[in-house]
Amino acid sequence: MFHPLRVSDVERLTDDSVAVTFAVPPELRETFRHVPGQHLALRRHGVGGEEIRRTYSICSPAAPEGEAPVLRVGIRLVDGGEFSTYALKELAVGDTVEVMEPMGRFLLAPRPGRFAAIVGGSGITPVLSMASTLLAREPQARFCLIRSDRTAASTMFLDEVADLKDRFPDRFQLVTVLSREEQQSGLPSGRLDQERLAGLLPALLPVGEVDGWFLCGPLGLVVGAERALRGLGVDRGRIHQEIFHVDDGSAPAVRAAAVPAHATLTATLDGRSGTWPVQEGESLLETVLRSRSDAPYACKGGVCGTCRAFLVTGEVRMDRNYALESEETDAGYVLACQSHAVTPEVELDFDR
Structure with missing residues (x-):
């Protein structure tokens, strides 16, 4: 709402x-x-x-x-x-x-432990909330922030991050990399790709002792960081990610299956259910929106996860998915904005 x-x-x-x-x-x-x-x-x-x-x-x-x-x-x-x-x-x-109201599952509730984030550009935004809340509430927590920006002038929240460094010098570690500008001190300029991160991370912190890794930013950075961490032996369950935008041509969409003749969708939203015909070429979110304008969505690009729904029955194929963790898809959740009916009857539950 x-x-x-x-x-x-x-x-x-x-x-x-x-x-x-x-x-x-x-x-x-x-x-x-x-x-x-x-x-x-x-x-x-x-x-x-x-x-x-x-x-x-x-x-x-x-x-x-x-x-x-x-x-x-x-x-x-x-x-x-x-x-x-x-x-x-x-x-x-x-x-x-x-x-x-606030949504999302890219979360870090305050608790003791060691945590780290690799962010690019505006990917600092949710991680700033994570780090500031964690360090203020949990004295037994440590946080390492590795951030990549084009130039110093384009870096968001400089003052807020500097304040964290001043307030928690022993528990907050900051590493800044600029891709298009040399720094007077610190790391050389250049992109944080998989190869560079694989060599950099073990030199910065004990990778195997980090309780949670949070990756946020453009698709290329997040994918490269995840591959670097997996190559360093980090369990998939400790890696959390959120894509802020998808670079053009970097990840082609999966071709959706043709909608079966006379396919129907049943959906439950805010305790009310309805059944509607699925028109050729439309996503299941579009099917719902034709009759229920209150269906949840935001980006319609498979990135934000606002339209997440539980697949009760039937089969769907998603064009893209940059919002749901593998545990969520394994449990039966789909992105309605990217889902197309594969079977004649599909049922979604937006309330679960």
Whole structure:
């Protein structure tokens, strides 16, 4: 469900990014109490009345029980991006934006242990919430942040990360790599690819003792980091990832199976079920949206996971999946925006 929230602050981070803070009224504090790593779906209507939805990760620490949540997201300008262009050029304090309650499964609840993150660009956003919450609440936790950016001027949340280094010098380790600019000290410039990470990580920290690895950013970085970690013997269950965008041509979609003649979809959403015919070429999310405009979705690109649903019966084929962990797909979950019917009858449950 979307809620209208007032913008209480818009802070320019870099030439192409801002941090937007929303005021949360008392009656919605529990609705918007987030776990570090979650994201928000934002909605507005364009000039022609078309609905525009985008997801952005929460960068603020999770509020302790009893305190009002601080709802702050990081937004980077995307070429041709309608919402990001609006956020950077028009959005102002006092404006109202429709916001869905926090969602996502790229999470780090505070607990003792050693944790590490490899991020690229705006992938720092959810990890900033993770690290700041963890270090403040759990004195027996350590966090290593390895971040890759193009240049120092394009680096988001410089001050916030520097503050973590000052507050927790013994428990927070920061490694910065710039791909297009030399640093006066630190690592040489260049991309953090699989080969480089495989050599770098063992020199930075005891890889086998890390309780959780969090990878976030462009597809190429995340895939390379996962392969490097797996090559170093890290168990798949300790690796968590979230894709922020998919590079063009880097991962072609799987050709979806043709929709069977007279295929039907039954879906349960917010306790109500319905059955509808599946039209040729449409995803199952599109089938639901023709009759239920309240069906959950944001990116429609297989990245955010907002449209996750449980496959009760039938068989589907997904075009892309950058949001669900293998454990989730094994358990029967699919992305409705990427799923096409393979069998004549399919049933999805959005409530599980």
